[in-house]
Amino acid sequence: MKSENGFYGxxxxxxxxxxxxxxxxxxxxxxxxxxxxxxxxxxxxxQWQQFSGRPTPLTFCANLTEHFGGAxxxxxxxxxxxxxxxxxxxxxxxxxxxxxxxxxxVIAETGAGQHGIATALVAARLGLECxxxxxxxxxxxxxxxxxWMKQLGATVVPVTTGAQxxxxxxxxxxxxxxxxxxxxxxxxxxxCGCAPFPEMVAFFQSVIGDEVRExxxxxxxxxxxxxxxxxxxxxxxxxxxxxxxDEKDVAMVGVEAGGKGLAxxxxxxxxxxNLGQPGIAQGFATMFLQDQAGQLQETHSxxxxxDYVGVSPIxxxxxxxxxxxxxxxxxxxxxxACTLLLKKEGIIPALESSxxxxxxxxxAPNLPxxxxxxxxxxxRGDKDIFxxxxxxxxxxxxxxxxxxxxxxxxxxxxxxxxx
Amino acid sequence: MSQLAAxxxxxxxxxxxxxKKPILSMTHVVYGYPSVQExxxxxxxxxxxxxxxxxxxxxFSDPVADGPSIVAACHKALEQTLDVDTCLTQLGELAKGxxxxxxxxxxxxxxxxxxxxDKLAKRAAEENILGLILPDFPIEQxxxxxxxxxxxxxxxxWLVTPVTxxxxxxxxxxxxxxxxxxxxxxxxxxxSSHEGTSHLTPMDEYLAHIKAHANAPMGVGFGLRERSQIxxxxxxxxxxxxxxxxxxxxxxxxxxxxxxxxRDLFPTH
Numbered sequence: 001m002k003s004e005n006g007f008y009g010x011x012x013x014x015x016x017x018x019x020x021x022x023x024x025x026x027x028x029x030x031x032x033x034x035x036x037x038x039x040x041x042x043x044x045x046x047q048w049q050q051f052s053g054r055p056t057p058l059t060f061c062a063n064l065t066e067h068f069g070g071a072x073x074x075x076x077x078x079x080x081x082x083x084x085x086x087x088x089x090x091x092x093x094x095x096x097x098x099x100x101x102x103x104x105x106v107i108a109e110t111g112a113g114q115h116g117i118a119t120a121l122v123a124a125r126l127g128l129e130c131x132x133x134x135x136x137x138x139x140x141x142x143x144x145x146x147x148w149m150k151q152l153g154a155t156v157v158p159v160t161t162g163a164q165x166x167x168x169x170x171x172x173x174x175x176x177x178x179x180x181x182x183x184x185x186x187x188x189x190x191x192c193g194c195a196p197f198p199e200m201v202a203f204f205q206s207v208i209g210d211e212v213r214e215x216x217x218x219x220x221x222x223x224x225x226x227x228x229x230x231x232x233x234x235x236x237x238x239x240x241x242x243x244x245x246d247e248k249d250v251a252m253v254g255v256e257a258g259g260k261g262l263a264x265x266x267x268x269x270x271x272x273x274n275l276g277q278p279g280i281a282q283g284f285a286t287m288f289l290q291d292q293a294g295q296l297q298e299t300h301s302x303x304x305x306x307d308y309v310g311v312s313p314i315x316x317x318x319x320x321x322x323x324x325x326x327x328x329x330x331x332x333x334x335x336x337a338c339t340l341l342l343k344k345e346g347i348i349p350a351l352e353s354s355x356x357x358x359x360x361x362x363x364a365p366n367l368p369x370x371x372x373x374x375x376x377x378x379x380r381g382d383k384d385i386f387x388x389x390x391x392x393x394x395x396x397x398x399x400x401x402x403x404x405x406x407x408x409x410x411x412x413x414x415x416x417x418x419x
Numbered sequence: 420m421s422q423l424a425a426x427x428x429x430x431x432x433x434x435x436x437x438x439k440k441p442i443l444s445m446t447h448v449v450y451g452y453p454s455v456q457e458x459x460x461x462x463x464x465x466x467x468x469x470x471x472x473x474x475x476x477x478x479f480s481d482p483v484a485d486g487p488s489i490v491a492a493c494h495k496a497l498e499q500t501l502d503v504d505t506c507l508t509q510l511g512e513l514a515k516g517x518x519x520x521x522x523x524x525x526x527x528x529x530x531x532x533x534x535x536x537d538k539l540a541k542r543a544a545e546e547n548i549l550g551l552i553l554p555d556f557p558i559e560q561x562x563x564x565x566x567x568x569x570x571x572x573x574x575x576x577w578l579v580t581p582v583t584x585x586x587x588x589x590x591x592x593x594x595x596x597x598x599x600x601x602x603x604x605x606x607x608x609x610x611s612s613h614e615g616t617s618h619l620t621p622m623d624e625y626l627a628h629i630k631a632h633a634n635a636p637m638g639v640g641f642g643l644r645e646r647s648q649i650x651x652x653x654x655x656x657x658x659x660x661x662x663x664x665x666x667x668x669x670x671x672x673x674x675x676x677x678x679x680x681x682r683d684l685f686p687t688h
Binding site: 015 | 501
């Protein structure tokens with residue numbers, strides 16, 4: 001979706017410290033050039049295919065469809081990307097742009113760790129130095145991802161300020177960029193931040209919806225009736241929705257994280273139910289969860305990737321104009337949706353994506369049998385093994401962990417590798 | 420001429436008349452750190468000591484242009500509920516006792532945007548706070564804010580940096596009112612793990628370039644910690660801004676350590 005000078009309605013823009021002005025302009029121009037350069041686009045599609053395995057399938061779910069007895073349910077399988085999430089689409093695009101700009105290092109923030117891993121993978125492949133900022137609390141929740149980032153050669157910096165989650169990681173990445181902008185690119189993981197990041201990330205993610213357009217026509221002769229995506233920062237939702245923006249008969253539903261409840265601090269609902277307020281922070285204007293005095297607030301979700309205080313200005317604008325309908329799913333519903341997909345279809349969804357499932361499953365029984373819905377399965381759930389085991393109260397898991405720890409060599413020879 | 424620029428010129432002429440102070444001083448204090456009263460006491464002590472300006476930072480949860488010292492102070496301050504209007508009232512009261520000093524307010528855009536930029540300009544002017552610094556508010560988006568400041572005869576203070584492109588630097592310098600905040604180096608405020616590594620224009624050249632186009636006095640800040648750095652600015656800038664270094668001293672040894680640093684850096688005060 002093209003912005004008006006970086007703005008989508010009242011949201012977006014570029015509100016950054018003066019020190020970053022030149023670098024922001026450089027990215028703006030490099031992206032404008034690149035997206036109109038057939039050679040760049042050809043390389044992008046080649047890397048998407050050869051490195052990430054695109055196109056990802058559109059999978060019909062016969063058992064779920066029968067279970068709910070309503071709409072025909074399809075999943076867009078972004079979980080089958082290399083790295084196991086849609087994040088790969090964006091990092092390949094920005095990675096190629098970094099090479100084009102001649103920079104040597106990338107900085108990224110990460111919440112769940114999916115974007116961190118995706119960035120570390122691309123950095124390794126493209127020969128770039130890589131520093132990942134991650135909230136200390138998120139590192140605790142998603143250590144296996146941190147482990148892989150380090151194995152891939154990235155430096156992972158725990159962020160211990162504030163609530164120690166994605167928002168703080170984003171602040172710290174911006175601070176790094178303020179001093180390193182001449183040789184480093186800030187490889188933002190979602191369609192947030194100063195212009196042109198929202199537009200650029202949405203552009204790279206739109207491959208998701210572009211493929212669904214072709215696949216839906218090929219598989220059932222028409223576009224889907226409804227699309228569902230979870231909304232954290234908003235990149236997988238932008239990716240699925242934007243290519244359908246002009247198709248008035250295609251309804252779009254964004255699902256936010258309802259967390260444990262609707263009290264401030266217990267959820268990450270920025271758009272539905274007027275819980276967020278307009279604000280300008282972290283480089284852009286959008287709906288933020290904040291108090292009366294304009295201080296950004298803590299958020300919660302069982303899915304670290306949705307635990308964010310702001311939201312894409314593109315999604316905020318489309319929600320405000322009514323083009324996208326926003327709803328939310330609570331932590332408990334999310335675990336139930338995750339479990340149902342496992343049992344019925346043999347697919348392990350990420351907890352982030354399970355929000356989209358939960359939102360769709362609520363509607364599916366009430367939709368006509370002739371209607372078709374596409375849910376963006378933005379990531380796979382292997383990374384969530386510890387959290388899901390805890391949520392379903394698996395009895396054997398603690399014993400497994402105890403046994404594992406009992407045999408874990410405490411003094412290792414390769415300490416430095418993990419330092 | 421703006422009230423703020425007039426104040427600086429007046430002080431500078433006193434200096435040229437051979438009285439003292441080869442360069443004016445601006446010291447930074449985080450409002451509400453470690454408590455509201457302690458921060459107000461600290462401001463009073465600094466003005467008693469003769470600093471020309473206090474830059475009061477109204478804390479924001481996500482201060483992206485600041486380094487660890489100021490970030491930590493802001494987060495500590497925000498453990499209390501802070502209110503912009505009360506802050507302005509308290510600063511106005513405080514300033515009355517120190518006619519030889521001025522207070523400028525620094526914050527990030529969001530808390531001020533939520534308070535209302537028109538109301539901010541009006542209230543700041545009422546409390547004799549003559550300048551506002553919002554480092555994440557680019558001049559391109561600021562038409563209404565500039566108008567509000569102008570209407571209330573106070574100044575929006577813009578920042579320029581060593582990596583600001585030449586034409587933009589000249590544009591910002593020419594639009595400066597009150598004073599122009601010249602950032603001395605890349606990166607965030609204070610000591611941090613993010614140290615700029617770039618090869619920048621030499622400081623003298625940078626300041627001379629700004630001076631050739633500046634329509635207002637010049638303040639220099641970011642990374643000032645030693646007397647020699649401040650001595651180097653004499654004759655090239657009007658105000659030296661002391662931020663994180665002062666906070667670090669305060670954190671280590673309270674007000675007395677802060678004052679000792681101030682006296683060391685500005686020996687002619």
